[in-house]
Amino acid sequence: MQIVFLGTSGSWPTPKRNVSAVAVKRGPEIVLFDCGEGTQRQFMLSPLSFMQVSRVFLSHFHGDHFLGLPGMVQSMSMNGREVPLEVYGPRGVEQLVGELLSIGYFTPGFVVKAKEIPPGGQVDCGEYVVKAFEAVHTVPGSSYVLEEKPRPGRFSVERADALGIPSGPLFSKLQEGESVRIGDRTVRPEEVLGPPRRGRKIVYTGDTMPHDALIEAARHADVLIHDATSDAALEEKANRYGHSSSRQAAEIAKKADVGLLVLTHLSPRYEDPKSILEDAKTVFERVRVAEDFLEIQVPYAD
Ligand SMILES: [Zn+2]
Ligand SMILES: [Zn+2]
Numbered sequence: 001m002q003i004v005f006l007g008t009s010g011s012w013p014t015p016k017r018n019v020s021a022v023a024v025k026r027g028p029e030i031v032l033f034d035c036g037e038g039t040q041r042q043f044m045l046s047p048l049s050f051m052q053v054s055r056v057f058l059s060h061f062h063g064d065h066f067l068g069l070p071g072m073v074q075s076m077s078m079n080g081r082e083v084p085l086e087v088y089g090p091r092g093v094e095q096l097v098g099e100l101l102s103i104g105y106f107t108p109g110f111v112v113k114a115k116e117i118p119p120g121g122q123v124d125c126g127e128y129v130v131k132a133f134e135a136v137h138t139v140p141g142s143s144y145v146l147e148e149k150p151r152p153g154r155f156s157v158e159r160a161d162a163l164g165i166p167s168g169p170l171f172s173k174l175q176e177g178e179s180v181r182i183g184d185r186t187v188r189p190e191e192v193l194g195p196p197r198r199g200r201k202i203v204y205t206g207d208t209m210p211h212d213a214l215i216e217a218a219r220h221a222d223v224l225i226h227d228a229t230s231d232a233a234l235e236e237k238a239n240r241y242g243h244s245s246s247r248q249a250a251e252i253a254k255k256a257d258v259g260l261l262v263l264t265h266l267s268p269r270y271e272d273p274k275s276i277l278e279d280a281k282t283v284f285e286r287v288r289v290a291e292d293f294l295e296i297q298v299p300y301a302d
Contacts, residue, residue, distance in 0.1 A: 003024050003202065004046050004047070005262075006023055007036045007039060007042055008292055010266060013037070016291070020065050020264070021042060022034065029054045030050075032056045033206075033225075035056055035065070036063075036065055036066070051076060059143065059206025066100070070103060070106075085113070088132075090142045094115070127199075129147055133213060135206050143204065146201070147200075177189050202221060214252050218258055222260065223260045223261075226261060227249065228245065228265065229243035231279045246276040246280040246287075249280060250283035262294075273291075
């Protein structure tokens with residue numbers, strides 16, 4: 001799994017940073033968190049293609065998080081997309097997407113399905129789920145957890161040999177969780193597989209103040225992508241507008257014991273993000289400040 005930051009600026013873009021969008025590539029599929037204005041062009045400047053986006057999760061309806069959607073949908077359509085696109089978001093997402101797609105003389109040539117995920121709700125995407133929980137911002141908003149379902153345990157060739165299973169198709173069947181027949185005996189997958197292994201977990205906060213539910217939701221995440229609109233000096237102001245400072249994001253990361261904290265949604269005032277990084281580092285060491293096109297690989301823990 002790979003995370004590519006397509007936009008890392010809060011409120012409006014700067015010459016170096018576009019507005020919010022984070023792509024998560026998993027196999028042939030891209031899950032997009034937020035879609036700020038110009039996201040489709042950011043895709044073109046990245047190794048990814050917007051044609052691979054299967055699902056978009058909008059955190060809330062401030063323009064810097066969704067204004068890229070109508071343009072991207074239009075380009076997808078003109079490039080011959082036929083497969084449906086799913087767009088999820090907090091309360092009001094159906095209406096918002098309906099309005100965005102009825103501007104001007106344009107009708108998409110594929111289905112765009114918009115659906116609300118209430119706080120505490122989730123979308124089952126097969127091998128992974130995306131859960132929504134409430135953000136604390138100036139308007140209704142969601143933070144999201146992308147979590148893979150557990151994978152089967154490690155296959156023990158020694159145990160399979162001891163049970164007299166010939167290598168080949170029977171190995172694969174057992175690995176996929178099916179029982180097999182050896183002579184007059186049935187071998188169950190549990191006999192040759194170790195305990196199930198946990199999947200990877202990525203958390204995207206969207207715009208939010210720090211709050212306790214965030215700690216639980218982000219517990220042991222591989223990567224926590226957190227609002228860091230300001231450094232510690234401007235913390236009070238950031239909080240007043242429903243945002244977090246990098247120091248506060250680091251407190252959440254520390255309490256949640258995440259693998260890596262990535263700070264994003266920087267206020268355009270920070271041409272140099274040095275103070276943002278340093279303030280976070282005083283609290284939590286495993287931290288990076290995102291920049292546009294930053295790529296982060298998320299390997300399996302085992
Ligand atoms: Zn924002
Ligand atoms: Zn906002």
